[in-house]
Amino acid sequence: MDLIRMKNVKKTYKNGTTALYDLTLNIQKGEFVFVIGRTGCGKSTLVKTLYREEKPDSGSINVGGIEVTKLRNGKIYKLRRKIGVVFQDFKLLPKLTVYENVAFALEIFGMPKEEIHEKVVKVLDLVGLKGKARNYPTELSGGEQQRVAIARAIVNGPKLLICDEPTGNLDEGMSMEIMKVLEEINKMGTTIIMVTHDVDIVDKLKKRVILLDTGRILKDYPEGTYTREVA
Amino acid sequence: MKSLRIIGRNIRDSFKGVFRNFSLSLASISCITITLIVVAIAMTLSYNVDNFAQNVEQDVTIVAFLNVDITKEQTDDVLEKIQNIDGIESYVYKSKMDVGKEWMESSEVFKNIMSGWNEETSPLQPTFQIKVKNIDDIGDIAKKIEKIDLVDSVKYGEGMVEQLVSVFDLVRKICIGIVIALIVVTAFLITNTIKITIFSRRKEIDIMRLVGASNINIKIPFVFEGLILGFLGSIIPIIITIFGYSSLYKNFDGKVFSSFIELIKPTPFIYITSLTLVLIGMVVGMFGSWAAVRKHLKI
Numbered sequence A: 001m002d003l004i005r006m007k008n009v010k011k012t013y014k015n016g017t018t019a020l021y022d023l024t025l026n027i028q029k030g031e032f033v034f035v036i037g038r039t040g041c042g043k044s045t046l047v048k049t050l051y052r053e054e055k056p057d058s059g060s061i062n063v064g065g066i067e068v069t070k071l072r073n074g075k076i077y078k079l080r081r082k083i084g085v086v087f088q089d090f091k092l093l094p095k096l097t098v099y100e101n102v103a104f105a106l107e108i109f110g111m112p113k114e115e116i117h118e119k120v121v122k123v124l125d126l127v128g129l130k131g132k133a134r135n136y137p138t139e140l141s142g143g144e145q146q147r148v149a150i151a152r153a154i155v156n157g158p159k160l161l162i163c164d165e166p167t168g169n170l171d172e173g174m175s176m177e178i179m180k181v182l183e184e185i186n187k188m189g190t191t192i193i194m195v196t197h198d199v200d201i202v203d204k205l206k207k208r209v210i211l212l213d214t215g216r217i218l219k220d221y222p223e224g225t226y227t228r229e230v231a
Numbered sequence B: 001m002k003s004l005r006i007i008g009r010n011i012r013d014s015f016k017g018v019f020r021n022f023s024l025s026l027a028s029i030s031c032i033t034i035t036l037i038v039v040a041i042a043m044t045l046s047y048n049v050d051n052f053a054q055n056v057e058q059d060v061t062i063v064a065f066l067n068v069d070i071t072k073e074q075t076d077d078v079l080e081k082i083q084n085i086d087g088i089e090s091y092v093y094k095s096k097m098d099v100g101k102e103w104m105e106s107s108e109v110f111k112n113i114m115s116g117w118n119e120e121t122s123p124l125q126p127t128f129q130i131k132v133k134n135i136d137d138i139g140d141i142a143k144k145i146e147k148i149d150l151v152d153s154v155k156y157g158e159g160m161v162e163q164l165v166s167v168f169d170l171v172r173k174i175c176i177g178i179v180i181a182l183i184v185v186t187a188f189l190i191t192n193t194i195k196i197t198i199f200s201r202r203k204e205i206d207i208m209r210l211v212g213a214s215n216i217n218i219k220i221p222f223v224f225e226g227l228i229l230g231f232l233g234s235i236i237p238i239i240i241t242i243f244g245y246s247s248l249y250k251n252f253d254g255k256v257f258s259s260f261i262e263l264i265k266p267t268p269f270i271y272i273t274s275l276t277l278v279l280i281g282m283v284v285g286m287f288g289s290w291a292a293v294r295k296h297l298k299i
């Protein structure tokens, strides 16, 4: 079953830069996909069109049964509730504790406090931050902060987790911790798309690799490595 | 339950918002405060002028002087014609003797002169004293009455009345104009405050959107924040209205210019005004932030 179906997607920014040319791509439920390529080749734009941060000029995108390209602005939140997103810069709120940062994503649904508590505790356990619930983001290492961001992204049980260079700011040890968490989440059934520059990670995990080049898919291997695709 | 929890959370967020950006909030609150003080002054002025105008208008009477030797039947005839004119509120007939009695009561001299007069010999004219429903029609009605046979002449506060009415009208219009202008300026300032608040909370808003907050969900805390700003801004103006007007009233003993102008009684006026102020504050606050949210959240 395909979770994502992109067909002939084209995106040109207002300033005239075309970031995606006629891109067609299917991703199945439960897959773990790396998106790699040079800086500026359109990786971020690709994932942004999936959670409708950017709207393609033409083509169609279907994510988990939602026609993303036809979605009205007022309904985007329905798509976002099915997708978790993690960035290089974590995007945590510094004035909230770890617990509050994660609970934030559930409070907006009006979920009862007890239910929120149960879910947040569970997800913090999953990412290995059980003991840090009361800490503030600034008191954590980069790797720990990223794990908070992941916890927030998945606490609502999304079908798809998008990670745009999640290890870009982290050293090797921390990066591997993050990858362990992501593999764990993937094993539980969540589809993961991860944009990365990290050669070691891609080579080690041997997942599906999509290589982009100036807005086009250059290569797409089911068990690719960074070294081989780019070479 | 679910929506109640969401609303609860929104209200909490709004209060947080007001205090987190306190210096900005204070700017907005001060602005609302100043506006509402002016609104309160304008309201007080305009209500009092209105009240005064009404009092004057109620006192304005057309006096129709009838022929000296008019008979009883002819008087009834004139009365019927007066009754047929549209816009007449009430009338009082005063016979020669009634008029004479009034003169006699006003001074000893008249009393001595007039005491010998009777229905036949009195040179005074019998009168109809007529009140009109709408002061604006007084000129027209007076003209119509003057045309009736056996009505000798007609008097009312010509000129003076009309001038007074138009002056009141002008004062009222100026007050309304100032109030509207100030409200627009305040709404604009609140829009700007909320705009800055939105920018300072850009990150938070982006994250809310990212995790699937609906547009309403994002907007409501800001709109509610505007409402809170409006409410806080109305506190000082309300205090000034309640205590200020009461002491003003007491100080002047309810009258200005030797009982010519009567002030409106403080109750219920001050409470109505206070309620109006808080409502204006909250509506303007809400509207200002709504405009900012619409423009700067692009949602």
Ligand SMILES: Nc1ncnc2c1ncn2[C@@H]1O[C@H](COP(=O)(O)OP(=O)(O)O)[C@@H](O)[C@H]1O
Pocket: A013, A014, A015, A017, A018, A019, A037, A038, A039, A040, A041, A042, A043, A044, A045, A046
């Ligand atoms: N908001 C934007 N406005 C204009 N051009 C943009 C915008 N975002 C990205 N681009 C351009 O689109 C191209 C692809 O960008 P991006 O998808 O961010 O690449 P990557 O994530 O692979 O580095 C680049 O040339 C970039 O300069």
Ligand SMILES: [Mg+2]
Pocket: A043, A044, A045, A164
């Ligand atoms: Mg990028």
